[in-house]
Amino acid sequence: MRILLLFLLLSAVLGGSLAQKFVYMSLKKSWTEAQMYCRHKYTDLATITHMTEQTKVASFTEGNVKVWIGLYRVNNVSPWIWSDQSDFLFHHWAVNKPDIHEPLQTCVSTNDYGWVDKFCTEELSFVCYSAAVKKTQVLRVEVESHENVNDPEVKKNVLEKIQQALEGNVTLSWRNQSDGNVFQKKQQNKDSQHTCH
Template identity: 40%
Template sequence: SARTLTPSCGTSSHVGRQYHFIYDQKTMTEAQSYCREHYTDLATIDNMEDVNILINMAAWIGLYDARNSWRWSLADQMFYEDGEAEFRNWEVRQPDNYRSAEYCVAIYDNGRWHDVSCTRTIQSAQSYCREHHTDLASVRNMAENQKVKELVALGQNVWIGLYRDSWKWSDGSNSSFRYWRPTEPNNNGGKEICVTTVLSSSGQWEDWPCHWRKEFISSDKTESAEK
């Protein structure tokens, strides 16, 4: 694919998508607004072909950590009163998404919640509950939280049905492609929820603080992608 660079913007295309590298440095939020005004959105990277096209462009892309996208495992199967689906009883300084790897929730013996790593046992627990009961427990208010707390033995913690979708694309794409550097994403104390490509690492990705200012890549869908 040919790439033509100008002092302020570079453009690169392939079937289905056209990329625009913007040399002005902006925060992730500013970059997103700029892309949505002038193009379609921040760039979504679908595959290694896209990576190879953008390999010399170290910049913001449209992937971000949707840290507050919590939902209940049972949400599609039961009725919630207003506000019940939003009830939370987090422990102090939770959720912290340690090492960008905590997408599920456990309740501890004090009744407080922690976000925790979704090991494969969470799938086993969910499958068991759905086979033998209805689903992992939803906790809709403090009265229900107290009932669940009473079932947790001292020093123990158990799964509840709250989980979150993790990384999302700014344009709403459901692409599951990821190209992280080794040891990334690392979240760095909960401060890094936006994503940049890294020029010195063959275009691999790192999570960075969203308020840092950096060049960015916008994308447009081409006609072939819309057919």
């Protein structure tokens, strides 16, 4: 006898990983104008949290050409902070930077050689970032099986088959019901073979 079962499938993460996407803007703007532009069109000025991101942002520059990034400080004695308020845990200062002899240089640009503190009113090209969006979709699917579909190995195999049929960078996971199972028996209407959902 075949048993008709229902299950819920959760979490399709669409559109790639959650890493940020950097966008180079050739427009020349002050740091504050660049920040406003990035916040309006994207997420914010670039926040750099590790060397891979630094390399990516620096790839937009040629040699000594500098671009604004989202690092700044309110004055020469305040700590460096990112425009999006991310923690300042990584740095890649150029030689002899930041410049302790120029206290009014409170905004940061970067190039192939590292980060340089500059006057915020200087007009430079800049790099924005756009945060990836996590999209969650819940699917309700019916399956017929002679096996115990709540068995971990069976659930794994079913999930792999569905994953193979999907395109793009999608991550799937099961949603457990309150009883701990993924699959639930479908209630059959005794008066009819047809059921409504």
